[in-house]
Amino acid sequence: MQPTDKQIDALRELINIGVGHGADVLNTMLNSHIQLQVPYIKVLSPDELQREMETNTENRLASVKLGFKGDTSGTAELIFPAESASKLITAFTGDEGDDLNLDSIRAGTLNEVGNIVLNTVVGSISNILKFNLKYSVPSYVEGDSTNLLPPEIGSDTVILLARTRFLIEELKIEGDVALFFELSSFDMLLEAVESIIVCEGVNTI
Amino acid sequence: MMKQEISMQGFDVLDSAPVGMCVIDRDYKVIFWNSCLEDWTGINREDIIGTDLRERFPHLKDPKYHIRIDSIFEGGPPTIFSSQLHKQLFSSKLPNGEPMIQHTIITAVPAQDEDDFNALFAVQDVTELTHLVMESKRAERALAKLNEEITEKNKELETVIHVTSHDLRSPLVNVQGFSKELCYTMEELASILNDVEIPQDVWENLSPIFEEDIPDTLEFIQASVSKMDTLLTGLLRLSRLGRAALNFEDLDMNAMLSDIKKSFEFRVKEAGMSVVTGDLPPCIGDAVQINQVFSNLVDNALKYRDPEKHGIIKITGERKGGEVVYCVEDNGLGIPEKNQKDIFIIFRRLDPKSTEGEGLGLSIVSKILSRNNGGIRVESTEGEGSKFFVSLPFVRDKNKRGENSE
Numbered sequence: 001m002q003p004t005d006k007q008i009d010a011l012r013e014l015i016n017i018g019v020g021h022g023a024d025v026l027n028t029m030l031n032s033h034i035q036l037q038v039p040y041i042k043v044l045s046p047d048e049l050q051r052e053m054e055t056n057t058e059n060r061l062a063s064v065k066l067g068f069k070g071d072t073s074g075t076a077e078l079i080f081p082a083e084s085a086s087k088l089i090t091a092f093t094g095d096e097g098d099d100l101n102l103d104s105i106r107a108g109t110l111n112e113v114g115n116i117v118l119n120t121v122v123g124s125i126s127n128i129l130k131f132n133l134k135y136s137v138p139s140y141v142e143g144d145s146t147n148l149l150p151p152e153i154g155s156d157t158v159i160l161l162a163r164t165r166f167l168i169e170e171l172k173i174e175g176d177v178a179l180f181f182e183l184s185s186f187d188m189l190l191e192a193v194e195s196i197i198v199c200e201g202v203n204t205i
Numbered sequence: 206m207m208k209q210e211i212s213m214q215g216f217d218v219l220d221s222a223p224v225g226m227c228v229i230d231r232d233y234k235v236i237f238w239n240s241c242l243e244d245w246t247g248i249n250r251e252d253i254i255g256t257d258l259r260e261r262f263p264h265l266k267d268p269k270y271h272i273r274i275d276s277i278f279e280g281g282p283p284t285i286f287s288s289q290l291h292k293q294l295f296s297s298k299l300p301n302g303e304p305m306i307q308h309t310i311i312t313a314v315p316a317q318d319e320d321d322f323n324a325l326f327a328v329q330d331v332t333e334l335t336h337l338v339m340e341s342k343r344a345e346r347a348l349a350k351l352n353e354e355i356t357e358k359n360k361e362l363e364t365v366i367h368v369t370s371h372d373l374r375s376p377l378v379n380v381q382g383f384s385k386e387l388c389y390t391m392e393e394l395a396s397i398l399n400d401v402e403i404p405q406d407v408w409e410n411l412s413p414i415f416e417e418d419i420p421d422t423l424e425f426i427q428a429s430v431s432k433m434d435t436l437l438t439g440l441l442r443l444s445r446l447g448r449a450a451l452n453f454e455d456l457d458m459n460a461m462l463s464d465i466k467k468s469f470e471f472r473v474k475e476a477g478m479s480v481v482t483g484d485l486p487p488c489i490g491d492a493v494q495i496n497q498v499f500s501n502l503v504d505n506a507l508k509y510r511d512p513e514k515h516g517i518i519k520i521t522g523e524r525k526g527g528e529v530v531y532c533v534e535d536n537g538l539g540i541p542e543k544n545q546k547d548i549f550i551i552f553r554r555l556d557p558k559s560t561e562g563e564g565l566g567l568s569i570v571s572k573i574l575s576r577n578n579g580g581i582r583v584e585s586t587e588g589e590g591s592k593f594f595v596s597l598p599f600v601r602d603k604n605k606r607g608e609n610s611e
Contacts, residue, residue, distance in 0.1 A: 112287035
């Protein structure tokens with residue numbers, strides 16, 4: 001089932017709400033002014049995602065993963081080009097990174113930042129759509145675009161990709177929030193979104 | 206006695222886990238506090254179970270903690286408090302008195318009332334890991350700084366070599382020119398003296414000065430000037446090598462060695478030698494410089510041939526991991542073991558009298574290979590011959606290589 005424009009709008013708004021909460025938490029935690037923006041979202045197949053990653057980012061990527069199961073199942077990932085990940089950690093901690101391979105301490109920090117953003121995004125989806133979900137422990141993965149995709153990904157996997165922009169003072173760092181769903185789970189997501197649109201209208205989510 | 210009376214609501218199984226673990230309910234009341242946390246914090250479970258965790262750790266009242274912990278009681282996703290951003294969630298000291306660095310993950314676990322959730326804290330001691338990472342970072346930084354300094358010093362040295370060899374040349378040209386002038390003057394003086402009648406006893410004194418002392422001295426001066434000129438030329442070549450721009454490309458080594466063989470054809474025939482090449486894998490490097498490397502090695506094999514044998518130069522290559530190792534082998538004079546470590550050092554010549562040259566060839570080869578991300582080593586037996594092993598980066602994309610070479 002292909003999402004309609006209205007459904008895409010509603011999904012973008014859901015993700016925007018989550019990302020907005022994420023920015024609030026990051027601001028509270030780090031005592032600095034961070035803005036998070038989602039310039040666009042896209043619905044992609046695994047092949048399209050692969051192409052998107054290869055075109056838009058360098059080869060080396062850093063990612064934080066959060067698996068979820070329940071009324072809908074899938075994996076949420078926050079993906080950064082390794083250089084952006086390193087800059088982001090430096091912006092948060094003031095600790096200068098030496099290279100693109102994050103050491104386990106800096107990886108732990110990225111894991112926490114990713115955890116905050118993914119929790120608020122997935123949390124807002126589950127709260128608003130009233131999904132009951134169980135979560136896996138978040139994990140950090142580093143590699144190229146081929147080994148960042150969840151292992152269970154199949155050709156019928158649908159990916160909701162939200163470009164996420166971190167604005168920290170004069171720094172602008174871009175990453176992607178990618179939500180991977182099996183087709184049936186994605187259809188369930190769209191049905192839930194549709195029911196919200198019908199009941200409450202997109203703007204009142 | 207007290208311990209047995211405390212209900213840990215079924216979490217007892219986690220008591221001996223090698224990580225700090227505690228469980229709280231939505232009022233932050235401690236339900237479970239494992240042995241590890243008792244050791245780390247010095248707080249016994251009898252004293253903390255049933256109390257508000259925030260009384261012991263007031264920083265948890267700060268929104269930066271409680272906003273994220275509160276979401277757990279709604280069954281929200283696990284929450285991470287990483288070591289770099291928080292240092293420690295539960296104030297703890299190591300046996301040496303140093304503060305412990307912690308990485309904590311909090312997950313939702315169903316409460317006894319099935320609609321509710323408790324928060325399970327899993328606290329990992331990452332102090333040692335953090336120190337190891339810091340230590341390795343410090344070492345990396347020191348190494349990078351040292352490398353930077355060495356590169357800077359090398360540049361300085363190259364500049365000094367370039368400037369001095371260039372500047373020394375002008376006075377040398379003067380010495381060369383004026384010593385020649387002196388030769389002509391002496392010839393002129395000799396011819397004038399020939400036309401003048403000189404008493405026999407005076408001539409006997411003058412003759413060795415005019416016919417031996419002065420000409421011999423001038424010959425020494427000119428030979429030394431010529432030697433110094435060769436050395437300065439060599440130094441200039443070496444310093445230019447360090448400054449030359451490199452053009453890295455995929456190299457078809459079969460084609461390159463075939464060209465080199467052609468250029469040495471005459472000398473090889475003249476020396477009654479033969480050159481055999483195997484199938485050579487491609488590599489990456491600067492074509493002009495790599496050609497210079499192999500030309501130099503073939504030239505050396507010709508220079509140091511054993512006149513008693515039919516000389517054979519064999520060039521082979523094989524891929525080893527990410528690099529290709531080429532071997533230039535000869536059955537010439539070989540290099541005595543004690544001299545093998547010196548042959549890549551500038552101006553070192555094993556037998557300066559028997560062959561011409563400035564003692565720069567192998568130091569240039571070594572420098573070229575280092576700039577081309579490669580290397581060189583030698584295996585040699587005196588009287589049997591030498592093997593020079595040249596390593597260079599391998600061309601990864603074989604298909605591309607094939608297309609280019611066809």
